[in-house]
Structures are given as structure tokens and as C-alpha cells.
Amino acid sequence: MTHAATEGPTPGTLTLAGLPIGQADDAPPRLRAALEGAGIIAAEDTRRLRQFAARIGVRLGGEAGARVVSYYDANERRRATELVADLLAGRDVLVVTDAGMPGVSDPGYRLVTACVDAGVPVTAIPGPSAVTTALVLSGLPTDRFCFEGFPPRRGLAARLTELADERRTMVFFESPHRLAATLRAMAESFGADRRAAVCRELTKTYEEVRRAPLGDLAEWARGEVRGEITVVVAGRTAPAATDRDPAALAAAVAGREASGVPRKQAIQEVARETGLPKREVYDAVHR
Numbered sequence: 001m002t003h004a005a006t007e008g009p010t011p012g013t014l015t016l017a018g019l020p021i022g023q024a025d026d027a028p029p030r031l032r033a034a035l036e037g038a039g040i041i042a043a044e045d046t047r048r049l050r051q052f053a054a055r056i057g058v059r060l061g062g063e064a065g066a067r068v069v070s071y072y073d074a075n076e077r078r079r080a081t082e083l084v085a086d087l088l089a090g091r092d093v094l095v096v097t098d099a100g101m102p103g104v105s106d107p108g109y110r111l112v113t114a115c116v117d118a119g120v121p122v123t124a125i126p127g128p129s130a131v132t133t134a135l136v137l138s139g140l141p142t143d144r145f146c147f148e149g150f151p152p153r154r155g156l157a158a159r160l161t162e163l164a165d166e167r168r169t170m171v172f173f174e175s176p177h178r179l180a181a182t183l184r185a186m187a188e189s190f191g192a193d194r195r196a197a198v199c200r201e202l203t204k205t206y207e208e209v210r211r212a213p214l215g216d217l218a219e220w221a222r223g224e225v226r227g228e229i230t231v232v233v234a235g236r237t238a239p240a241a242t243d244r245d246p247a248a249l250a251a252a253v254a255g256r257e258a259s260g261v262p263r264k265q266a267i268q269e270v271a272r273e274t275g276l277p278k279r280e281v282y283d284a285v286h287r
Contacts, residue, residue: 009090011120014083016108018127021099021228022203024055030125034094036062040086042071042079044097044107071095071107080111087120099228100129105149105173130202131171134230137209138169138197141234145169151182160189165277167235174229183218186233190214191272195234201227236275244276246284253285 017034020026035041035058043049046068053060060066071079083093095102095111101124102108115122131147146168152159163170174182179198186196192215200208206227210220214233249270256266267285271278 008088011118012087012090012092013121013123014087014111014115015092015094015123015125016102016112017094017096017125018101018129019052019096019099020203021128021130021133022201022207024052026128026203027056028125028127031127032056032058034125035060035066035096038066038092038094039064040083040091040093041066041068042083042093042095042111043068044070044072044102046070048098049096066094071111073107076107076110080114083111084114084118084120087115088118100131101127104129104131104147128203130173130199130228130230133202134197134199134209134232135169135171137199137202138232139211140169140195140197140232142169144235145171147171149173150175151178151185153178156182156185157189160185164189164272165236167238169235170233172231172233174231176225176227176229179225179229179231180218180221182231183214183221186231187214187218190233190236192218194236197232198225199230199232200225202230238275244280246287249274249276249281249284250287253281 015034017031019031035053038061041049041060049068050060060068069079071083087093095108097106097108100106103112112122135142135145144167146166148163148170150173172182183198187194193213195211196214196217197209197211198217198221200206200210204227210217212220252270253263253266256269257263261269263285267278267281271281274281
């Protein structure tokens with residue numbers, strides 16, 4: 001006797017929803033509808049989600065109510081397994097974080113990966129992002145850029161050294177209490193005259209965008225800086241053809257050495273000023 005294969009339920013859909021980064025009025029109609037129609041909502045901070053819903057006059061899950069579960073860094077791996085099980089059972093899941101898009105320096109990546117592996121549909125409700133908002137307000141080139149997230153607490157100098165030759169505009173997140181140290185490290189690695197912008201409290205009442213060279217911003221940040229911070233840094237400019245003359249490079253290094261600067265430091269300074277790789281300046285000196 002042949003038995004027909006038993007088919008499981010059609011998987012639900014995982015929806016990633018971007019929440020406003022400041023002004024609650026930025027919430028689009030699709031987000032409101034998703035919050036009202038959701039059966040399961042995974043939130044980075046359930047208390048803040050309920051406060052946000054109250055501000056925009058939305059009842060989570062509508063009349064039936066939604067099952068709201070926490071989904072943050074510490075429980076992301078375990079909760080992802082539970083949510084995939086819900087999705088495979090045919091239930092839709094809505095994921096939100098405190099502000100901006102889930103997965104962008106916020107929980108979401110592991111769950112999306114698990115859903116892709118399990119064949120669960122994934123979609124998104126686009127929303128405001130501090131990355132692109134800061135980028136367009138910075139006054140720096142927007143045609144090519146990269147997002148570097150939060151700079152590491154350990155190995156900061158090494159990471160910035162890796163980025164010293166990056167030609168795209170760079171966008172970083174940073175906490176207020178680490179901002180001054182990070183800007184000083186950037187000034188040392190990229191050059192104090194590298195153009196940058198510090199964007200604070202974007203779209204909120206006390207929004208501030210301060211545009212200046214990194215050295216000046218590092219001095220400014222020595223004072224008290226509060227709020228959500230996004231830092232935008234210009235990429236390294238392409239060196240002019242005249243900057244590549246080996247004799248001129250060697251002379252520039254020699255001039256610094258004559259004033260007491262160690263050779264290694266002198267090579268770094270010339271490379272930074274000309275926008276050339278340190279190896280090219282080193283070869284010019286030792287040729």
C-alpha cells in the first residue's frame with residue numbers, strides 16, 4: 001500500500017521592520033499596519049516597543065493582541081531557534097529593534113540566516129537608518145561609502161590602520177563616553193586634517209551635526225557629549241601624480257628626520273600627507 005506524503009504547514013513570513021530613529025511621526029503606514037496585524041513580535045526592548053506603539057496610537061496585534069517576546073544580543077541565538085520553529089509552524093513573525101533596521105548593529109542577522117537556511121520567506125519594511133541619514137547630512141562624498149559599525153574596544157589602532165587607505169566615505173557608530181578617544185585615534189591614523197562629521201541625536205529635538213577636521217572634532221569631544229552618535233569620515237584622497245616622485249618622497253622623509261622625527265614615524269607622516277601607501281614611501285627612502 002502506498003501512502004501519500006504528508007505535507008507540513010506553509011511557513012510563515014519573517015518581516016524585519018525599521019523603526020524611526022528619533023521622530024515617531026516618521027513611522028510609515030506599512031509599519032503601523034504590521035504592528036497592528038502581527039501575531040508575534042520579537043523586540044529588542046519590549047518596554048520601549050510598547051512606549052513607541054502608545055506614542056503613535058497603535059495597539060500591538062490589534063484586538064487579538066500580539067505575543068511580544070524579547071530579542072536582544074544576549075538571547076539572540078536561543079530566541080532565533082524558537083522563532084524559526086514558530087515560522088515553520090506557519091506563524092508570521094515581526095522583528096523590530098529600538099531604532100533603525102534590525103541587523104544593522106542590532107539583532108537580526110542570525111535569525112535571517114536561520115530563516116534562509118530553513119527556507120522561510122524573509123521580507124522587510126524599510127525605515128529610517130542612522131547610517132544613511134548621517135551620511136547625507138555630513139557634507140562628505142556619498143557616491144561610495146562603507147559602514148564600519150562600532151569600532152572595537154580592543155585593537156582600535158590596528159583596525160583604524162587597516163582603514164587608513166580606504167577611499168570610500170566611512171560611517172561609524174560610537175558611544176558618547178568613548179567618542180573623544182575614538183576621534184583622537186582616528187586623527188592619529190587618518191590624519192588630523194581628514195574631513196569628518198559627528199552627528200548627534202539624529203532627527204530628535206537636539207539634533208546636531210558638527211563638521212570639522214578630525215583633530216578639531218577630537219578637541220571638541222573632550223567636553224561632555226550626550227546622545228546617540230554617528231561618525232562620518234572622508235575616505236583617503238587619491239594621490240596626485242607629482243606626489244609619487246621617489247626623490248621628493250625621500251627628501252620629505254629626510255627633512256623630518258633632520259628635525260628629530262624617527263624614520264618610521266616620518267615615513268608614516270609622509271604617506272598620510274601624500275595619500276600614498278606606506279610601502280611606497282618606504283621603498284622610495286631605501287631605494
